[in-house]
Amino acid sequence: MPDLSPTTQDKILIVDDVLDNLELLSRILTRRGYAVRSVERGSEAIAIARSGWADLILLDINMPEIDGYEVCRQLKADPNTSSIPVIFLSALDQVLDKVNAFSLGGVDYITKPFQIKEVIARVTTHLQLRNLQKNLEAQVASRTNELTRALQAAKAANSAKSIFFSQITHELRTPMNAIIGFVQLMQRDESLSREHQEQLRIINHSGEHLMALINDVLEVSKIEAGLLVLEKNNFDLYRMLQGIEEMFRLKAQAKSLNFVIQRSDHVPQYVQTDEQKLRQVLINLLANAVKFTPEGQVTLRINYNLQKTNQITFEIEDTGHGITADELTTLFAPFVQTEIGRKSQSGTGLGLSISRQYVQLMGGDITVKSRVNQGSTFSFDIYIDAGQPVSSLPEQRRVIGLQPNLPAPRILVVEDRWENRQFLTQLLEMVGFRVKEAVDGQEAIKLWSSWSPNLILMDLQMPVMDGYEATQHIKRLDQSVVIIALTASKFREQKQFILSSGCDDLMNIPFNEAELWLKIAQYLKVKYIYAQSPPSLNTQLGLDNLNLESTLLAVMPSEWMQQLNYFATAANAKEILNLLEQVPDEHSGVVNAIAKLVDDFCFEQIMDLTQTTNR
Template identity: 35%
Template structure:
């Protein structure tokens, strides 16, 4: 995307910036202050006008109401007086005789003479007496032609304000006031007031004999409204009514103040019709009270206050023209403008002088900076400029120091660095780059960087190249690039950092070799543990079942097989532990454990070994323990087993003792292993804890061993915050002491469960165990061992069958092989956990590398039991998840399985059972089944089935000492794992030939 062109700003001096900024700030301040003053004045003025108009409105409303009330009170007083009633009765009587009669004329003249003075006093120009039917019976002014005329609605004039008044007085029988309007009997438009005259005859007091009507004195009302005091030149008060009912045309009662000069235009009349809400009288006649900016009757803007007078049914408006109201504000505007200009001119003069005072030291500082003459610069009167001068001096000194440090960094860099221009020519190079090239830094200047690299200058962020050296050799380098933010000779440049990859490539090869070693150890562990399972398992089965039938020599041979298998298993474990130590992945746990149980197991194992070696072995416990401990019991047992194994191995006669002490003061546990063996020379003791080292090279020839055990034990002790010490006298014996921190658990020891060695190893458990194992030989061996612990066993050949069995019937524990055909143990475990299966699942595997163990735990396994089976470890598993039973031995028949039904173990049922014969027949039957699977899966190209069959043959070959089967099966498995099918037919054929040879 094309960036927009950057506008070049005009450069100004600091003085100009300071002056302009100050002036702008002052102008904004003056305008803001003036605006605030104006707004406050405007608001204050409007509030004053509003309050003034409200006052005049209330004042005039009171005066108008008082005037009406006075005239109404006078009318009521006249109508209620006995003299008036008597005179009116006489007049009405004579009226009924006829208006032409002498009696009526005399009565009329008498009434007029009697009340003329009173009426003149009240300025009453007209007064009418009407019959109850509405006929005119008397008028103050002479109007002979109107006498006797019916003035009601039914009369000659029809509906008028007088007819409406007559109707109200007759119906309500009280005084009433008419609307403003005009009648023929009165010269000008007026408001009429009517009052009933009641009869004075006894018993007829509530009967109306006539009506007295008089016009309201509008002259006095208008004179009242024409008083414009406090309303200025344009203010006025207007009252009005609807002309012909609500919503009709407005009928103003008084005249406008300037009506001659302010008549409404045609557009104004249209505006009054279309938008009546803009005119205040409309609001007043709609019974509203309020104030605001509106239009008067001539459509001029005014500020008005309007109100409805309910007693008189009148709307009132008090208003004043906008021009007159805002006249003080206009004068204020001029005054503010003049004062603001004066202040501004004065401040400009002040700011200009101040700007000169501020700029002068800055100019001096600029000159001193440009010429580097900070020492000659004198401090001025402005503290900030003085501080700036000091900061610039310190910064300049710092930049010079940084430049020198940068030069040193570039010279000492372990990577090559070059700066190139836009054309790729070297502007600068550090000594490391020159050293890699084999020439001086000066010789690099001007050279094209592309000529020094085997690959082209591709412009990537980081890439691999071959740097061409002066002697013709090449060095693999990686290049990191960065564009310079400053220009080189007017163009953008680049910084290139070249890293020598020779050490990195060497490290990568070492990592690959280490990975290959880990893969080898994982494979070796699996391949060795599988046959060791059969060796140790078969040995234990034979020892348990047929030992009494063998001769002493045969018994010794059988024990040697078991011991050799366990030694081989210990070697595998040591190699794996050593690999973990080198990779930094060896870990120790912190869990609760019973130290007495651990010591019982140690005592049981090494008592037998000591008896076989003809030496005395004893465990001494000086432990006043009340609680379990916290630590890694498995690793503690591993260390003690190594120390005791060495003690027994290097003691040909005498005693070996394990003493366990508790130092509560130091909070340390002491495990002391003392033997009376060959001892160690002092110079050799330091070599004991090195890997693959022994005290004397001749020892390995005489006693065997790899020299790994003590190194691993020492590392484990240090990881548990402890140590191993050794004291030895050559020819007399050695003492190894393991010191570990004493950490007491909150769990109290149960003394009832401290079993003796014999009881511990004869302990039985109740429960149903599902064994998922695909190898028939291991099915037999593991079933035999499990049954020896008293549990009931159900067999499944693969994970799919294990899932089916576990879904149909309850099991207390599942022992799950992790590598099986059709469905492996990991997938089966995941399925069961996904279905909510809660019972414990134990991973039974020969893969004991950390990454494999993590996979088993993630799948949902509760624990791991390594192959070959260690009966002590199996006992721990059973004790943890099953319930123990009291009887020392309990026979548990194998449950019938649809997978395979095995015979009852001979060691439990009868001494005549020959394990080796049964296993051998199982081996033959299994091979015959696998031959069929090999042929069918190869023909159908079902590579997964082919792989499972070859893997099974490979494992069986290892168990039964048939290395040719193991090798041929491994070749097929490796080819399938690598997806290399080019020679798979020949490889499978070779495997079939080897199987047939065995069969």
């Protein structure tokens, strides 16, 4: 193993127009044993790097003449400097700033004001990786004349990519499992005020949004690594389209847009293709259509070609801002956004790139027609196979307990992260399972031996002994215990490896409660007690047996109802909620129902309910 400790051979170039930063970083890194040079301008940095002096560059973004982005672009375009790791060091802290930095080839991003220990740790790590890379390159170069050795090196590189993406996926998705999981636990507390419930809803929505951004970046990484595969399954296309319609109907209503799905009678109900990828493509395209259409209509059309019995066509048309001819040429490039998209300051510029890759994997391609200020039409064809009828999903109701008079199953939670253990333990105990915890594979084996759990929820990446080794040990001695792996990986090859190691099943994290209860019921044959289904909207509002006017006007003046109607017309959620605080506590059912309409952006229904007082 080569010595990777800092030496004078490790040369660090610092580029920053703030002299205090240059002096501080230079002094600290010099003390650590590195050779350091500092410059204030990007042109000087490029010249020094091209001379072959720098092993790593700490690069500011906002500088005179040439900013940090352009410096990095030029360095990465030059074969002589493209391999030098660039760590951006900037006060810019927006997601798009960081995405731009990484898309240009930066290996890391540190936000000012920085912590000295953080800078040292990241510099040390990337220099170690560079030195290791140099050693590997030297070893490979010595064998370039042997074709078999070169092929083996390529396979090793692909394997390293797969391992890296698996690890980084785990590190990103695991904390999100705890965040989203604890929100689900807290939402079970019926004593929470409406304000706290709304705050939990916002946290959950924000967590899901962050998870979507993480998934986009990881999906692009999978594509670039050549790990994207088509995973066909049999599913109900009509049901999937219904779910998409429900997802976007409220979003469209909130912007006063018409949202229409037009499906040809010839479109088959049951098909075989990659359901997850098709659904994601439709969501990506429809989300853009709704976001960039200020008024008018968004239409999804689905047609089936009778002459080509295995081809189905999807078309998304909007009446939005449109796309210029220049922007159409780079529309599907990763990290590229249109001018309207950049002004919205949302998204990563990855959705269309991922969508095209998915469609091409399913045998088609995406085309787009657009006229500025008149709208856009995205179309794609994919190839499908005939499917078989599938049973409808059971109604998803909240599980609140286990059927009485039956012994409670024992479940062992094996997870090295305290927050994830707490979430699972509290959730399972809340329903009535007996639960014990283990922090690694060794402890899991001891508890399995002494406690004999019926089911084990096994994390796979843990210190001391990982979940793979623990699973193999337990399964060699006891085939009856059910082991469900908890994994952040979505690579098909990884799933096959997990199941071949002895796990009976797996769940991707973060997961929702319903999936967990279904898995446990499948293997342990338990029966649950469910919370009562929520009453219908009319029942919530008391409209089945009681007129809204008679309930509210009995205690609220007509001016109050007029204000409610006015704020609903203006879609002013904040003022509506302020008005609801004036309603006496005995009418909380009506208040909660109207608040739910506000949460779902159903302002037109509130307007209809208050029309009688304004005639």
